[in-house]
Amino acid sequence: MAVRQGRQWRSVCKGLVLGTLLTSCMILLYCLSTPQTHFSLPEVPVPYSCAHRPSQLRSKQTTNRSQQASGQTCTPKVDIMFMKTHKTASSTFLNILFRFGEKHRLKFAFPDSRNDFFYPSVFQRSQVKDYRPGMCFNIICNHLRFNAPEVAKLLPMDTSYITILRDPAELFESSFHYFGKLVPFTWKIPGDEKLTEFLREPHHYFDPEGFNSFYLKNLLFFDFGLDNTLKLDDPRVEQGIRFITDRFQLVMLVEHFEESLILLKDALCWEMDDVLFFKLNARKGSTVSKLTPEFRAKALEWNAIDWKLYQHLNQTFWKKVDAYGRQRMAEDVAELRRRERRDGIHLHRGGGEL
Ligand SMILES: *[C@@H]1O[C@H](CO)[C@@H](O)[C@H](O)[C@H]1NC(C)=O
C-alpha cells in the first residue's frame, strides 16, 4: 500500500514540475514573439493646453466667448503647429515664432540631430528630440512632411495650425532651380534652359518613381502628406483639399505676407510687435519669376493639384480679410510698416534662422 502511494505521489510531482516547465516555456515564447509591444510608444492623452496657466486660459475661453469674439480681450495663443513649406519665406516667419517663444518661454519640439524631421518621410513624434509620451510642447515649426494623427498625439488639443503657401508656378520655378540637381531625371534634359525644356514635355521627362521626384510635381500637396501624383479629377484631390482647409485655422500667402501677419496676429491674439519681421533670405532680383505667361500656364497645368489648392485657399484668405475689414486691414498693414521702419533694426534676432 505504502509503496503504491509513494509511486503515485512521485508521478504527481513529476507532472507538476513538467507542467510548470512547459508553462514557463510558453510564456517565454509568447514574450519573444511579440516584441513590438515593447517598442511602440504608449498612448498618453495630450493635455488641453500647454500654456503656463492652462486652467485660467481655459476658463477665460469657455466663460466669456462673446467678449473674445468681439476682440476686446483675449489670451495670446501659445500652442502652435507651423507647417513649413518649401521656398515660402518661412525662415522670416520662423524668426517671428522664435522671438515669440523666447518672450513667453515656450517649449519647442525640435528634431533630433537634424534640421528637419527626416523629410521626406512622414512625421513621427518619436523624431522629436527628448520626446516622452505625455510631455508638453508648445510649438513645432521645423520642416516636416505633415502627418495629422502623429502631430495630434504630440501637441495639446488647443493647438493652432498655421501654414503658408506660395503661388505654385513660382514655387515650381524656384524648386526646379534649387532642387533640380537632386532629381536624377533632370540630368538628361538637354540644353541650358532645362526648366522650359522640361515644361515643354513634362510627361516625357518626369519619372514618378524617380528619386526625389516630388520636388518637381505638386510639392505643396506632397508636403501636406498627400499623394502628389494623383490625377486632378481623382476624388482624393478634393478630399485632400478639404482636409487641409479643415485642419489649418490660418493659411497665409507669401504674396500677401503683411496681410497674412495681421490675420495671424488677430487669430492668435498677439500684439503688433510680435509680428514685426526681418526679411531674411531676401534675394530681390533672383526671386522675381522669369516665366513667360505661356510657361507660367504650363507650370500651373503641370502642378494642377497645387494650383487648385492654392486657388481654393486664396479664396478663403480674402474672405478672412473681408471679415476683418478691408479698411482696417489697410490701416494695420500701414501701422506694421511704420513700426518696422521705426523698431525693426533694434529688435534682436531671436532664435536665429533654421
Ligand atoms: C463677458 O463679456 C461681455 C461682453 O464684453 C460682458 O458684458 C460680460 O459681463 C462678460 N461676462 C463675464 C462673466 O465676465
Ligand SMILES: *[C@@H]1O[C@H](CO)[C@@H](O)[C@H](O)[C@H]1NC(C)=O
Ligand atoms: C485670389 O482671390 C482674389 C479675391 O477673390 C482674386 O482677386 C485673385 O485673382 C485670386 N488669385 C488667384 C491666384 O486665384
